[in-house]
Amino acid sequence: MSRRVLDYFMELVQIDSESLCEGAIALWLKTELERLGAEVYIDKAGEITGGEIGNVIGWLPGNPDLEPLFLCAHMDTVQPGRGVKPIIDGAIIRSESNTILGADDKGGIAMILAVLDEYRESGAEHAPLEIVFTVSEEIGLLGAKALELSRLKSKRGYVLDGNKIGEVVKASPNQADWKAIIRGKSAHAGVEPEKGNNAIRAAAAAILAIQDGRIDDETTMNCGKICGGIATNIVCDEVKIFGEIRSHNENKLTNLGEEVKKQFLATAREYKCTLEFDLNSSFQSTRIDENDELVKLSEQAFERAGITQKLVVNGGGSDANVFSRKGLQAIVVGMGMQKIHSINEYILVDDLKRSKVWLKNVIDLWSRK
Numbered sequence: 001m002s003r004r005v006l007d008y009f010m011e012l013v014q015i016d017s018e019s020l021c022e023g024a025i026a027l028w029l030k031t032e033l034e035r036l037g038a039e040v041y042i043d044k045a046g047e048i049t050g051g052e053i054g055n056v057i058g059w060l061p062g063n064p065d066l067e068p069l070f071l072c073a074h075m076d077t078v079q080p081g082r083g084v085k086p087i088i089d090g091a092i093i094r095s096e097s098n099t100i101l102g103a104d105d106k107g108g109i110a111m112i113l114a115v116l117d118e119y120r121e122s123g124a125e126h127a128p129l130e131i132v133f134t135v136s137e138e139i140g141l142l143g144a145k146a147l148e149l150s151r152l153k154s155k156r157g158y159v160l161d162g163n164k165i166g167e168v169v170k171a172s173p174n175q176a177d178w179k180a181i182i183r184g185k186s187a188h189a190g191v192e193p194e195k196g197n198n199a200i201r202a203a204a205a206a207i208l209a210i211q212d213g214r215i216d217d218e219t220t221m222n223c224g225k226i227c228g229g230i231a232t233n234i235v236c237d238e239v240k241i242f243g244e245i246r247s248h249n250e251n252k253l254t255n256l257g258e259e260v261k262k263q264f265l266a267t268a269r270e271y272k273c274t275l276e277f278d279l280n281s282s283f284q285s286t287r288i289d290e291n292d293e294l295v296k297l298s299e300q301a302f303e304r305a306g307i308t309q310k311l312v313v314n315g316g317g318s319d320a321n322v323f324s325r326k327g328l329q330a331i332v333v334g335m336g337m338q339k340i341h342s343i344n345e346y347i348l349v350d351d352l353k354r355s356k357v358w359l360k361n362v363i364d365l366w367s368r369k
Helices: 003-012 021-034 043-048 101-122 140-148 199-209 250-270 293-304 319-325 349-367
Strands: 040-041 056-060 067-074 086-089 092-095 129-134 156-162 167-172 174-185 213-216 219-228 240-248 274-283 310-313 327-334 346-348
Touching: 003 101, 003 349, 021 040, 021 056, 021 101, 021 129, 043 140, 067 101, 067 319, 067 349, 092 174, 092 319, 092 349, 101 129, 101 346, 101 349, 129 240, 140 319, 156 167, 156 293, 156 319, 156 349, 167 293, 167 319, 174 199, 199 219, 199 240, 199 250, 213 250, 219 250, 240 250, 250 274, 274 319, 293 327, 293 349, 346 349
Parallel strands: 067 129, 067 156, 156 327, 167 310
Antiparallel strands: 040 056, 056 129, 086 092, 092 346, 167 327, 174 240, 174 274, 213 219, 219 240
16 A cells, blocks of 8 residues: 655654754665665765755656656755654644654655655556755755756656645746955954944944835845854954845845945944955855746646636745756645744644645646646
8 A cells, every 4th residue: 555645754854953963864765765665875065065965856657659757855954854753633743842753855755755656555656756855045055056967857847835725826036145244353352442443333333224024016135144152351343244135126136235335334344444345146046937837737637626726036045046047847835834934833734635636636737747
């Protein structure tokens, strides 16, 4: 008997796999994919990202006369993701303690495995399937960026990494990460504070001066991390501030980045400090044609599962942002995960099951084109 998607999910979320630490789950998935009849290799992405291991790529042979389809989900989770204890609480699955659940994106992985197991048991014919489980998606899509695309045999497919069930991402933004280092001058805080230039005060003033949060309907900006200072009796001489800008309009992103740099520079000078500022692209936007074959195929598959498909504009990035820029046609589909990146994350048991049905429908429809 094939394994249920719920069984897969409950086991997967208990395998620790925070970003850069996906070794255990990657090896587990390699073994499982081989059991399901796939040819599997692990690429060298880990060496590039500095993580424990690379991306897991599986090839499940099918009818050679049919075009192959790839299915992607990422293995890593955000923190706190160690020691997850999932419980079924009525209609939902959540973490028992103060950790994330890991439905992002182990829900996607569970659905892929459960459908492959159904095909293994039934022996039904299908198109060749290429499975791509990536590392370090949550910290900049690093696994996708390092993926050996030349080894992939498929050119079109689905990334199972969206939120609400039935949602298909029609547009996602550009993202750039920025880092500001403000350097002042240290001095003894109790003996001669007037001889110092406090980098913390300069950083605080700069942060208050820049825009933050939702800038407009297609642009956001966030100052997300600060570190600096040694002790309370030392005037702080260095502070590092890290942030990001996202926008569906590349010019807006660039202009906002320049504004942030300009404000930090002016404030640093006002407080007699110096500034080092870097702005680097993390990923580029994606847009899909609403009449694209993959979109229409997904819609039919959802209809068969009793779900209405909805095209949405997303504020987040995914592996599809990288794939699309590298010549692969990738559609991001919602799998039902809720309140992701928080300890309140959950997924409905019914959504997990219905999403699996959707995926089975997609493969059936693709294989009968």
